[in-house]
Amino acid sequence: MPDKPIFPTPQDAEAAFYEAIERASLDMLMLVWAEDEDIVCVHPGGPRLTGYAAIREAWRRIFDGGPRLRIRLSGGTSVVTPFSAIHTAIEHISVRNDESQRAPVVATNIFVRGALGWRMVLHHASPAPPDTVNETPKILH
Amino acid sequence: MPDKPIFPTPQDAEAAFYEAIERASLDMLMLVWAEDEDIVCVHPGGPRLTGYAAIREAWRRIFDGGPRLRIRLSGGTSVVTPFSAIHTAIEHISVRNDESQRAPVVATNIFVRGALGWRMVLHHASPAPPDTVNETPKILH
Numbered sequence: 248m249p250d251k252p253i254f255p256t257p258q259d260a261e262a263a264f265y266e267a268i269e270r271a272s273l274d275m276l277m278l279v280w281a282e283d284e285d286i287v288c289v290h291p292g293g294p295r296l297t298g299y300a301a302i303r304e305a306w307r308r309i310f311d312g313g314p315r316l317r318i319r320l321s322g323g324t325s326v327v328t329p330f331s332a333i334h335t336a337i338e339h340i341s342v343r344n345d346e347s348q349r350a351p352v353v354a355t356n357i358f359v360r361g362a363l364g365w366r367m368v369l370h371h372a373s374p375a376p377p378d379t380v381n382e383t384p385k386i387l388h
Numbered sequence: 389m390p391d392k393p394i395f396p397t398p399q400d401a402e403a404a405f406y407e408a409i410e411r412a413s414l415d416m417l418m419l420v421w422a423e424d425e426d427i428v429c430v431h432p433g434g435p436r437l438t439g440y441a442a443i444r445e446a447w448r449r450i451f452d453g454g455p456r457l458r459i460r461l462s463g464g465t466s467v468v469t470p471f472s473a474i475h476t477a478i479e480h481i482s483v484r485n486d487e488s489q490r491a492p493v494v495a496t497n498i499f500v501r502g503a504l505g506w507r508m509v510l511h512h513a514s515p516a517p518p519d520t521v522n523e524t525p526k527i528l529h
């Protein structure tokens with residue numbers, strides 16, 4: 248894998264992000280992030296982490312046990328501007344050798360286009376109520 | 389108040405957003421949001437709401453009791469592109485006539501620039517650990 252992969256689309260960067268989590272590859276994961284002191288990561292139930300070093304350290308701890316997470320996404324939404332992409336999705340996370348059902352997680356993923364293609368600048372994940380459906384109805388009545 | 393106020397900067401739109409919450413003004417609040425089916429709102433601990441109607445309905449319920457919330461922000465971060473602004477902050481929310489301390493909330497607020505100035509396209513709020521400091525250190529060591 249090259250030192251600085253170029254992600255031609257936000258989708259490429261997002262796919263690399265989740266692949267890196269499933270592989271527990273810290274190097275691969277951190278190549279998805281923009282190198283910016285204002286990048287932000289919020290893990291479910293966790294505090295806001297800002298900056299490359301703090302975000303890297305938190306993922307390093309998550310990956311300590313090796314590859315064990317599987318993440319299925321559903322219900323993606325997208326708002327795109329020329330230099331940014333605002334994605335949300337429901338993450339269905341399972342842990343290897345653990346059959347217990349986990350509550351879904353709402354994730355906001357933001358990517359910004361720079362000289363080296365698209366990079367993540369924000370990941371905000373929070374637990375959703377267990378009865379969250381895959382596709383939130385557009386209208387509540 | 390005009391039907392369609394123009395927010396010249398993301399900061400103007402964000403200030404109107406929090407002012408509308410403190411006033412419990414649903415009309416004012418909804419004028420801050422872009423009229424787009426892909427707008428997303430996540431209240432602390434809540435499901436992902438997508439689209440103008442679902443988001444409006446959830447805020448209507450929150451505002452049912454009239455103006456009672458006070459929100460102080462700290463530790464803002466910002467990533468700006470020509471057509472979008474990605475803000476995060478810690479919200480310190482208090483409820484009138486209720487002195488109990490509340491856990492801080494991490495908020496991601498996204499604004500996009502359109503023909504009518506800046507409008508909100510995403511608000512993702514989640515409870516943060518109670519010991520979250522106002523300013524997250526940039527480097528953990």
